[in-house]
Protein backbone atom coordinates (compact mmCIF):
# COMPACT_ATOMS: atom_id res chain seq x y z
CA UNK A 1 0.00 0.00 0.00
CA UNK A 2 1.30 3.46 -0.92
CA UNK A 3 0.98 6.35 1.52
CA UNK A 4 2.04 9.97 1.17
CA UNK A 5 0.83 13.53 0.61
CA UNK A 6 -1.42 14.45 -2.25
CA UNK A 7 0.55 14.95 -5.46
CA UNK A 8 3.78 13.17 -4.47
CA UNK A 9 3.19 10.66 -7.27
CA UNK A 10 1.70 7.51 -5.67
CA UNK A 11 -0.69 6.79 -8.56
CA UNK A 12 2.04 7.42 -11.15
CA UNK A 13 4.39 4.99 -9.37
CA UNK A 14 1.72 2.27 -9.51
CA UNK A 15 0.94 2.99 -13.16
CA UNK A 16 4.65 2.83 -14.03
CA UNK A 17 5.04 -0.43 -12.12
CA UNK A 18 1.88 -2.15 -13.40
CA UNK A 19 1.44 -0.70 -16.91
CA UNK A 20 4.93 0.72 -17.64
CA UNK A 21 3.34 4.03 -18.52
CA UNK A 22 3.50 7.69 -17.41
CA UNK A 23 1.09 10.59 -17.77
CA UNK A 24 1.66 14.23 -16.81
CA UNK A 25 -2.01 14.93 -16.10
CA UNK A 26 -2.92 14.93 -12.46
CA UNK A 27 -6.13 13.23 -11.37
CA UNK A 28 -6.29 13.05 -7.60
CA UNK A 29 -7.21 9.64 -6.20
CA UNK A 30 -10.58 9.47 -4.48
CA UNK A 31 -10.34 7.39 -1.30
CA UNK A 32 -8.63 4.20 -2.49
CA UNK A 33 -7.91 2.03 -5.53
CA UNK A 34 -5.80 -1.00 -6.40
CA UNK A 35 -3.98 -2.69 -9.28
CA UNK A 36 -2.45 -6.13 -9.65
CA UNK A 37 0.83 -7.25 -11.19
CA UNK A 38 2.49 -10.64 -11.19
CA UNK A 39 6.20 -10.68 -10.53
CA UNK A 40 8.79 -13.38 -10.49
CA UNK A 41 10.33 -13.68 -7.04
CA UNK A 42 11.30 -17.28 -6.36
CA UNK A 43 8.38 -18.26 -8.58
CA UNK A 44 5.40 -16.22 -9.64
CA UNK A 45 3.64 -14.11 -7.05
CA UNK A 46 0.73 -11.76 -7.50
CA UNK A 47 1.12 -8.31 -5.97
CA UNK A 48 -1.97 -6.38 -5.05
CA UNK A 49 -0.87 -2.74 -4.94
CA UNK A 50 -3.15 -0.33 -3.12
CA UNK A 51 -3.23 3.38 -3.88
CA UNK A 52 -4.51 5.73 -1.18
CA UNK A 53 -5.74 9.30 -1.52
CA UNK A 54 -3.23 11.78 -0.12
CA UNK A 55 -5.86 14.38 0.57
CA UNK A 56 -6.41 15.05 4.26
CA UNK A 57 -10.20 14.70 3.97
CA UNK A 58 -9.86 10.95 3.22
CA UNK A 59 -7.34 10.23 5.97
CA UNK A 60 -9.71 8.46 8.37
CA UNK A 61 -10.73 5.96 5.69
CA UNK A 62 -7.26 5.36 4.24
CA UNK A 63 -5.86 4.85 7.75
CA UNK A 64 -8.39 2.06 8.29
CA UNK A 65 -7.07 0.35 5.14
CA UNK A 66 -3.39 0.61 5.89
CA UNK A 67 -3.85 -1.42 9.06
CA UNK A 68 -4.60 -4.42 6.81
CA UNK A 69 -1.58 -4.01 4.54
CA UNK A 70 1.30 -6.50 4.43
CA UNK A 71 3.74 -3.79 3.41
CA UNK A 72 3.74 -0.03 3.14
CA UNK A 73 5.55 2.25 0.71
CA UNK A 74 5.97 5.73 2.17
CA UNK A 75 6.29 8.27 -0.63
CA UNK A 76 7.49 11.87 -0.51
CA UNK A 77 8.36 14.26 -3.31
CA UNK A 78 12.04 15.35 -3.38
CA UNK A 79 10.92 18.85 -4.45
CA UNK A 80 8.50 19.24 -1.52
CA UNK A 81 9.87 19.50 2.02
CA UNK A 82 6.44 19.36 3.62
CA UNK A 83 5.77 15.93 2.11
CA UNK A 84 9.04 14.70 3.69
CA UNK A 85 8.02 16.07 7.11
CA UNK A 86 4.65 14.38 6.90
CA UNK A 87 6.20 11.04 6.03
CA UNK A 88 8.13 11.21 9.31
CA UNK A 89 4.83 11.39 11.20
CA UNK A 90 3.46 8.36 9.35
CA UNK A 91 6.62 6.42 10.16
CA UNK A 92 5.98 6.64 13.89
CA UNK A 93 2.70 4.75 13.60
CA UNK A 94 3.60 2.03 11.08
CA UNK A 95 4.21 -1.46 12.37
CA UNK A 96 4.48 -3.54 9.17
CA UNK A 97 7.30 -4.02 6.64
CA UNK A 98 7.90 -0.68 4.96
CA UNK A 99 10.00 1.20 2.46
CA UNK A 100 10.81 4.89 1.94
CA UNK A 101 10.67 6.45 -1.54
CA UNK A 102 11.77 9.93 -2.60
CA UNK A 103 9.89 10.36 -5.86
CA UNK A 104 10.33 12.77 -8.82
CA UNK A 105 14.12 12.42 -8.76
CA UNK A 106 14.12 13.48 -12.41
CA UNK A 107 13.48 17.03 -11.10
CA UNK A 108 16.99 17.55 -9.69
CA UNK A 109 16.96 21.33 -10.32
CA UNK A 110 13.99 21.72 -7.95
CA UNK A 111 15.28 19.38 -5.24
CA UNK A 112 14.49 20.46 -1.65
CA UNK A 113 15.08 17.19 0.24
CA UNK A 114 18.66 15.95 0.17
CA UNK A 115 19.29 12.26 -0.39
CA UNK A 116 21.43 12.12 2.78
CA UNK A 117 18.54 13.37 4.97
CA UNK A 118 16.24 10.62 3.74
CA UNK A 119 18.98 8.01 3.90
CA UNK A 120 19.58 8.91 7.56
CA UNK A 121 15.87 8.72 8.34
CA UNK A 122 15.52 5.31 6.69
CA UNK A 123 18.59 3.95 8.49
CA UNK A 124 17.19 5.21 11.81
CA UNK A 125 14.07 3.13 11.21
CA UNK A 126 15.95 0.19 9.74
CA UNK A 127 14.13 0.36 6.41
CA UNK A 128 15.21 0.56 2.77
CA UNK A 129 15.28 3.81 0.84
CA UNK A 130 15.20 4.53 -2.89
CA UNK A 131 14.90 7.68 -4.95
CA UNK A 132 12.52 7.01 -7.82
CA UNK A 133 11.03 8.63 -10.88
CA UNK A 134 7.83 7.39 -12.48
CA UNK A 135 8.64 9.67 -15.38
CA UNK A 136 12.02 8.13 -16.22
CA UNK A 137 11.08 4.83 -14.48
CA UNK A 138 14.25 4.97 -12.39
CA UNK A 139 14.23 2.46 -9.50
CA UNK A 140 10.46 1.82 -9.72
CA UNK A 141 10.65 -1.93 -10.40
CA UNK A 142 13.52 -2.28 -7.95
CA UNK A 143 11.56 -0.57 -5.15
CA UNK A 144 8.38 -2.65 -5.48
CA UNK A 145 10.32 -5.88 -5.92
CA UNK A 146 12.51 -5.28 -2.89
CA UNK A 147 9.51 -4.73 -0.64
CA UNK A 148 7.77 -7.81 -2.06
CA UNK A 149 10.92 -9.83 -1.38
CA UNK A 150 11.15 -8.54 2.21
CA UNK A 151 7.47 -9.38 2.84
CA UNK A 152 7.98 -12.89 1.45
CA UNK A 153 11.05 -13.42 3.60
CA UNK A 154 9.26 -12.21 6.70
CA UNK A 155 6.23 -14.39 6.07
CA UNK A 156 8.53 -17.41 5.75
CA UNK A 157 8.04 -17.69 1.99
CA UNK A 158 4.30 -18.22 2.17
CA UNK A 159 2.84 -16.91 -1.05
CA UNK A 160 -0.84 -16.81 -0.11
CA UNK A 161 -3.31 -17.23 2.68
CA UNK A 162 -2.38 -14.23 4.78
CA UNK A 163 -4.58 -13.25 7.64
CA UNK A 164 -4.31 -9.54 6.90
CA UNK A 165 -7.75 -9.13 5.41
CA UNK A 166 -8.51 -5.63 4.17
CA UNK A 167 -11.85 -4.14 5.11
CA UNK A 168 -14.35 -4.61 2.30
CA UNK A 169 -15.97 -1.60 0.71
CA UNK A 170 -18.57 -1.47 -1.99
CA UNK A 171 -17.79 1.31 -4.42
CA UNK A 172 -20.42 2.68 -6.76
CA UNK A 173 -19.76 5.08 -9.63
Ligand SMILES: Nc1nc2c(ncn2[C@@H]2O[C@H](COP(=O)(O)OP(=O)(O)OP(=O)(O)O)[C@@H](O)[C@H]2O)c(=O)[nH]1
Pocket residue numbers: 004005006007008009010011012013023024025026027028029030052053054055103104105106107132133134135136
Ligand atom coordinates in the same frame (compact mmCIF):
# COMPACT_ATOMS: atom_id res chain seq x y z
N1 LIG B 1 8.46 14.98 -13.03
C1 LIG B 1 7.75 14.04 -12.42
N2 LIG B 1 6.44 14.21 -12.20
C2 LIG B 1 5.76 13.23 -11.56
C3 LIG B 1 6.38 12.03 -11.14
N3 LIG B 1 5.45 11.24 -10.53
C4 LIG B 1 4.30 11.94 -10.60
N4 LIG B 1 4.46 13.13 -11.22
C5 LIG B 1 3.42 14.16 -11.46
O1 LIG B 1 2.90 14.59 -10.20
C6 LIG B 1 1.51 14.79 -10.27
C7 LIG B 1 0.81 13.99 -9.18
O2 LIG B 1 0.98 12.61 -9.41
P1 LIG B 1 -0.03 11.50 -8.81
O3 LIG B 1 0.59 10.17 -9.04
O4 LIG B 1 -1.39 11.69 -9.30
O5 LIG B 1 0.01 11.89 -7.25
P2 LIG B 1 -0.69 11.15 -5.99
O6 LIG B 1 0.32 11.06 -4.92
O7 LIG B 1 -1.31 9.87 -6.44
O8 LIG B 1 -1.82 12.21 -5.58
P3 LIG B 1 -3.21 11.93 -4.77
O9 LIG B 1 -4.01 10.96 -5.55
O10 LIG B 1 -3.88 13.29 -4.69
O11 LIG B 1 -2.86 11.44 -3.40
C8 LIG B 1 1.09 14.42 -11.71
O12 LIG B 1 0.97 15.61 -12.48
C9 LIG B 1 2.22 13.57 -12.21
O13 LIG B 1 2.39 13.65 -13.61
C10 LIG B 1 7.79 11.86 -11.39
O14 LIG B 1 8.44 10.86 -11.05
N5 LIG B 1 8.41 12.90 -12.03
